[in-house]
Amino acid sequence: MTEHEDIAEIRRAVRALCEGFPGEYWREKDRERAYPGEFVDALTHSGFLAALIPPEYGGSGLKLDAAAVIMEEIQASGCNGASAHAQMYIMNTLLRYGSEEQKREYLPGIADGSLRLQAFGVSEPTSGTDTLSLRTVAVRDGDEYVVNGQKIWTSRAEHSDLMLLLARTTPREQVAKKTEGLSIFLVDMRKVVGSGMTIKPIRTMMNHSTTEVFFDDMRIPASALIGEEGKGFRYILSGMNAERILIGAECIGDAKWFIEKATAYAGERKVFGRPIGQNQGIQFPIARCYAQMRAAELMVHHAAQVYDAGGNPGAEANMAKLLASEASWAAADMCVQTHGGFGFAEEYDVERKFREARLYTVAPISTNLILSYLAEHVLGLPRSY
Numbered sequence: 219m220t221e222h223e224d225i226a227e228i229r230r231a232v233r234a235l236c237e238g239f240p241g242e243y244w245r246e247k248d249r250e251r252a253y254p255g256e257f258v259d260a261l262t263h264s265g266f267l268a269a270l271i272p273p274e275y276g277g278s279g280l281k282l283d284a285a286a287v288i289m290e291e292i293q294a295s296g297c298n299g300a301s302a303h304a305q306m307y308i309m310n311t312l313l314r315y316g317s318e319e320q321k322r323e324y325l326p327g328i329a330d331g332s333l334r335l336q337a338f339g340v341s342e343p344t345s346g347t348d349t350l351s352l353r354t355v356a357v358r359d360g361d362e363y364v365v366n367g368q369k370i371w372t373s374r375a376e377h378s379d380l381m382l383l384l385a386r387t388t389p390r391e392q393v394a395k396k397t398e399g400l401s402i403f404l405v406d407m408r409k410v411v412g413s414g415m416t417i418k419p420i421r422t423m424m425n426h427s428t429t430e431v432f433f434d435d436m437r438i439p440a441s442a443l444i445g446e447e448g449k450g451f452r453y454i455l456s457g458m459n460a461e462r463i464l465i466g467a468e469c470i471g472d473a474k475w476f477i478e479k480a481t482a483y484a485g486e487r488k489v490f491g492r493p494i495g496q497n498q499g500i501q502f503p504i505a506r507c508y509a510q511m512r513a514a515e516l517m518v519h520h521a522a523q524v525y526d527a528g529g530n531p532g533a534e535a536n537m538a539k540l541l542a543s544e545a546s547w548a549a550a551d552m553c554v555q556t557h558g559g560f561g562f563a564e565e566y567d568v569e570r571k572f573r574e575a576r577l578y579t580v581a582p583i584s585t586n587l588i589l590s591y592l593a594e595h596v597l598g599l600p601r602s603y
Contacts, residue, residue, distance in 0.1 A: 276329030293471025
């Protein structure tokens with residue numbers, strides 16, 4: 219596949235940046251459960267995290283397919299884009315549905331790095347991915363909204379200035395359609411942390427900086443509302459498609475890293491007087507993972523191109539995320555097996571990347587929910603949930 223020179227240059231530039239953050243850096247962050255702020259700052263100052271922001275607001279004005287390449291190369295370099303990827307896909311909702319005043323107030327700061335838009339408050343303990351059943355409520359009170367409720371798995375909340383928050387503004391029993399009555403807010407966290415908002419970190423298998431967030435009579439200005447009240451679920455759908463495409467691209471990058479790592483090790487490691495890569499029992503799993511990765515890669519870029527053309531890539535985005543996450547996980551498992559005992563040693567970075575890769579068949583949307591979506595909306599089978 220021959221890429222356009224602009225895309226090839228993006229790959230080279232991202233690779234060059236990532237060279238400054240080798241495995242030692244990520245192992246230290248992983249051990250300390252620390253946020254890789256230096257890496258995020260470097261991505262910001264290079265302009266990569268402003269890729270989707272139009273030039274008039276200080277960004278590059280690139281399309282999603284180019285943004286996908288950025289995230290892919292971060293992962294393929296052995297780094298972890300999860301520390302910053304939300305800024306890419308959250309951006310969609312603000313760009314498409316935010317007012318001109320909101321864009322001018324926030325986008326330049328996000329582009330130059332003086333503001334971080336990293337937190338996306340959607341999932342809740344009682345509803346999970348059943349977004350329409352969320353219980354966080356926002357009640358209008360004059361020129362403000364009063365928010366009460368709880369979010370979970372809100373990654374990077376401790377390291378973000380702004381949060382995109384989905385809350386119910388009309389009780390579910392009062393709306394004609396269950397997709398109505400939800401609204402999106404752009405919350406300035408600097409003004410409410412400790413004053414209505416409480417953030418508690420959650421320790422997980424991988425260093426993902428995830429949290430649960432509590433809202434207790436949190437007051438935000440009415441101007442924080444994005445778009446029209448009650449239409450928030452529709453607004454975030456296109457953002458979720460962008461999220462799945464970008465996560466799929468990250469998974470492709472991870473798969474490439476695992477395949478490259480396994481191939482190099484198999485060529486160098488000698489047992490019984492010969493490279494282990496000479497054995498078909500080692501060759502074939504690597505080759506199969508490579509074929510699986512390339513097929514998923516095509517789906518990811520196809521989905522991004524449908525998105526960039528203004529289409530509704532619901533099916534494509536879901537399939538891209540499904541195929542890419544499975545390709546990544548297959549490559550992770552293969553890489554550990556190829557390395558044998560050394561795959562569990564911290565210094566090889568395989569075990570860290572293995573843990574990180576496991577997330578993506580579960581989140582941001584599980585494999586089973588994607589299969590349910592395809593069964594109902596693509597194949598026309600009866601709704602299962």
